[in-house]
Structure formats: C-alpha cells, structure tokens
Amino acid sequence: MRIVFMGAPGSGKGTQAQRLEKQFSIPQISTGDILRKHLADGTPLGLRAKEIMASGGYVDDETMLAIIRERLSQADAARGFILDGFPRTVAQAEGLTKLLAELGTPLDAVVLFDVDHEQLVKRVSGRRTCEFCKKVFNVNFAPASGECIPGRSEHSLVQRPDDREDTFKERLRKYEEDTRKPVSHYYASTGLMRTVDAEGAIDEVTQRLLTTLGAGGGKVAAPKKRNAQRRAPRKAKAVKAVRRVVRKLQKAVKKSRTAAKTARKAVRKRVSKLKARAKRRTPARKK
Numbered sequence: 229m230r231i232v233f234m235g236a237p238g239s240g241k242g243t244q245a246q247r248l249e250k251q252f253s254i255p256q257i258s259t260g261d262i263l264r265k266h267l268a269d270g271t272p273l274g275l276r277a278k279e280i281m282a283s284g285g286y287v288d289d290e291t292m293l294a295i296i297r298e299r300l301s302q303a304d305a306a307r308g309f310i311l312d313g314f315p316r317t318v319a320q321a322e323g324l325t326k327l328l329a330e331l332g333t334p335l336d337a338v339v340l341f342d343v344d345h346e347q348l349v350k351r352v353s354g355r356r357t358c359e360f361c362k363k364v365f366n367v368n369f370a371p372a373s374g375e376c377i378p379g380r381s382e383h384s385l386v387q388r389p390d391d392r393e394d395t396f397k398e399r400l401r402k403y404e405e406d407t408r409k410p411v412s413h414y415y416a417s418t419g420l421m422r423t424v425d426a427e428g429a430i431d432e433v434t435q436r437l438l439t440t441l442g443a444g445g446g447k448v449a450a451p452k453k454r455n456a457q458r459r460a461p462r463k464a465k466a467v468k469a470v471r472r473v474v475r476k477l478q479k480a481v482k483k484s485r486t487a488a489k490t491a492r493k494a495v496r497k498r499v500s501k502l503k504a505r506a507k508r509r510t511p512a513r514k515k
C-alpha cells in the first residue's frame with residue numbers, strides 16, 4: 229500500500245502513520261524526521277535546513293525530491309510506504325508522480341487529515357517527542373507510556389522548537405496557502421483523494437482512517453482481500469469483454485439462422501418449380 233498523508237502540522241498524521249506502519253509493515257517516511265536527522269548529524273543539508281525549519285519555511289523542492297528519490301529506493305519501501313509531510317507543494321507532487329511512474333508503483337491513496345485549527349494549537353503546544361525512542365506523545369491527549377529503548381525505563385520528552393506558538397502559526401498559514409489548497413487541488417482529479425475527520429481520540433481516528441482506506445473496522449485487511457479489491461476493475465473489464473463476445477456470437481447465430489431459413493425457402497421454391505416442370509413434360513399415362 230502506497231499512501232500520502234496530508235495534514236496541517238499537529239493534525240495527527242505522524243501518530244497515525246506510526247500505527248499503520250506497524251499494522252501494514254510498511255515504513256512511515258517523514259521528510260520532517262529525515263531533515264531533523266540531518267540537522268542532528270550536522271550534515272551540510274542539515275545546516276542549510278536549520279534556519280528554514282526554525283522559521284517554519286519550506287526546504288526547496290529539488291532537495292526534497294532528491295531525499296524522497298533516495299529514500300524510496302531503499303529495500304523496505306518496496307512493499308509500500310506512508311509519506312508523512314511530503315509532498316508539500318505542487319512541484320513536489322508532480323515530481324512524486326513522475327518518480328512513481330518510473331518505478332511502476334503508483335499511489336493507492338492520498339489522505340487529507342481534517343482538523344479544526346483551535347484543536348491544532350492545543351495539540352501542537354502539548355506535543356512532545358522522546359529524544360531516545362522518537363515516539364511522539366501529547367501531554368494533553370496521549371501522555372508518555374510504553375517502553376523506551378532497551379536500558380531506559382522512562383521516556384525523555386522534548387518539545388520541537390518549531391512547535392512553539394509563533395512558529396506554529398506561520399507553519400499553519402503556509403500549510404493552508406502552499407500545501408492544502410494547491411496540493412489537494414492537484415490530487416482532486418486523480419480519484420485518490422480521501423478526507424478523514426482527524427478530531428477526537430487517537431483510536432477513533434485510526435478506526436476512521438482504516439475505514440477510509442478500505443481496511444475495515446480496525447483490522448488490517450488481509451492481503452488477499454486488498455489484492456482482490458485491486459483486481460476488481462480488471463475483473464469487471466474481463467466480464468465486459470466476455471459479454472461483448474457473447475453478444476457478437478448471438479448476432480452471428482441469429483444472422484445464420486435467418487440465412488438458413490431463406491436458403492431453405494429458396495430450395496423449396498426451386499424443388500416445387502422443378503416438380504411442376506417435370507409434371508408438365510411427362511405425358512399422362514393412358515388408362
């Protein structure tokens with residue numbers, strides 16, 4: 229399954245992507261995480277992206293497409309992926325379409341996470357990431373729980389600098405103007421676009437998401453079923469083709485029946501003509 233998650237910062241797409249990653253055994257590919265890794269490693273790209281990210285701006289399309297091209301070429305992405313935070317511009321969406329066409333692996337769905345902006349502020353201001361295991365929690369909705377990395381009994385939560393209110397508002401504005409409007413418009417004509425109500429408890433959103441993706445009530449659809457769904461249009465096409473052939477044969481049979489009837493009639497006419505002629509030529513026997 230190849231999916232794009234689109235949503236404002238804090239709409240919960242990262243959390244849901246982590247859940248689907250486990251259920252479908254496909255990687256969550258977060259371009260924000262990739263950039264943060266570059267930043268932490270102090271790579272030239274990380275140094276370049278640092279200020280842009282801190283101000284809530286976007287890293288240039290060429291760089292982002294190169295990152296995605298490289299990431300999608302890795303073995304774990306061959307079975308599918310969830311793109312989280314990419315594409316963010318129409319140029320990125322076009323580049324992705326081209327890249328996936330080259331790979332022969334088109335997208336299955338683009339999911340737009342729909343959430344009220346006030347809710348977003350609440351979510352984002354409470355968002356914390358464990359600096360060791362990288363799990364995302366929320367002090368308002370989903371307090372830290374579960375295991376950290378081996379050897380650590382507790383998570384160590386930190387707030388991302390770009391989750392601070394002023395930066396967040398700029399990111400929200402930019403998302404609306406440069407991402408939601410143009411990119412959803414780009415995908416609108418593809419038939420891939422789905423919207424999920426991303427408000428409410430995390431479990432509820434997961435249920436809605438799975439339903440939206442056609443995976444049923446919280447359970448992962450069996451691969452067989454998903455394949456069958458993918459095969460459905462091909463099956464319908466085959467049925468149509470068979471029906472066309474049957475119609476043609478029926479027409480041909482009808483035609484040949486009419487032809488046979490006409491021929492029989494002609495033969496009968498000819499025979500009776502011949503009989504009549506023979507009768508005329510044969511002199512009547514004298515009694």
Ligand code: AMP
Binds near residue numbers: 281
């Ligand atoms: P995220 O974690 O997805 O909210 O991304 C954090 C920051 O990384 C964004 O505010 C951007 O500065 C940068 N970034 C992530 N993904 C992209 C992208 N697809 N295009 C441009 N910039 C990005």
